Amino acid sequence: MRSQPSQEASFDISSVIHQAVLNPHLDKEMLVKICDSSKRNGFGGLCTSLCHLSIARERLGSKGNTKLISVIAFPFGFIPTTNKIKEAEYAIEEGVEELDLVPNYFALKERNTELFAEEINQISELGVPVRVIIDSNIFFDSQQLAVAINASIDAGAHGIQLGNGFGPAITNTQTKNLSEIIKKRCSIKAVGGIKTFDHALGLAESGATFIGTSFGFEIIQELMKKD
Numbered sequence: 001m002r003s004q005p006s007q008e009a010s011f012d013i014s015s016v017i018h019q020a021v022l023n024p025h026l027d028k029e030m031l032v033k034i035c036d037s038s039k040r041n042g043f044g045g046l047c048t049s050l051c052h053l054s055i056a057r058e059r060l061g062s063k064g065n066t067k068l069i070s071v072i073a074f075p076f077g078f079i080p081t082t083n084k085i086k087e088a089e090y091a092i093e094e095g096v097e098e099l100d101l102v103p104n105y106f107a108l109k110e111r112n113t114e115l116f117a118e119e120i121n122q123i124s125e126l127g128v129p130v131r132v133i134i135d136s137n138i139f140f141d142s143q144q145l146a147v148a149i150n151a152s153i154d155a156g157a158h159g160i161q162l163g164n165g166f167g168p169a170i171t172n173t174q175t176k177n178l179s180e181i182i183k184k185r186c187s188i189k190a191v192g193g194i195k196t197f198d199h200a201l202g203l204a205e206s207g208a209t210f211i212g213t214s215f216g217f218e219i220i221q222e223l224m225k226k227d
Contacts, residue, residue, distance in 0.1 A: 017043045017044055019047070039060055063097060073101065077103055101133060107119075120132055153186055161188075169192050188208050
């Protein structure tokens with residue numbers, strides 16, 4: 001068995017949490033509260049939609065420990081590349097520091113790896129780090145998953161996001177498998193059903209660099225109770 005206290009002491013949970021703010025029914029008061037709390041807790045990032053960027057940038061202040069991240073073409077990615085580029089350019093103008101991009105899954109399914117990669121490359125060349133969202137639940141073939149990851153990295157992606165928050169909770173096994181394919185060539189963000197500290201810790205031990213969750217504050221509170 002692992003020594004839980006020592007693991008918790010050495011794991012800086014706040015710095016790896018990317019607080020998700022993607023509720024379409026959020027009001028301004030709640031958005032401001034989440035932004036302020038994310039900054040106060042020292043979260044590694046705050047990921048939100050295009051329409052919330054200006055408020056989020058203002059509340060987070062100058063670029064610091066809590067990076068402002070925007071999703072692009074979320075959640076399905078089935079808009080033209082030109083539209084994705086426009087979304088990315090808008091996000092950059094609003095001061096984002098990273099982009100979480102839903103790629104062209106259709107191109108991938110059609111085995112058009114060149115088209116899949118070209119879109120990622122065009123957005124990566126805009127000058128802001130791009131993380132490609134790979135929904136592991138739709139990849140039943142590990143070889144196909146490896147093709148998607150390798151093409152994304154070769155196209156300039158600085159990270160891979162495993163999961164999109166829909167479907168079953170992300171598992172340690174899925175994260176470990178992804179880590180073995182990536183071989184430390186880029187960062188890994190695990191997303192999906194992460195509501196507890198132990199789940200987050202297990203994913204980090206399995207290779208996740210960042211934890212994407214809308215339960216960041218609950219995880220921090222849980223850890224405080226443990227202490």
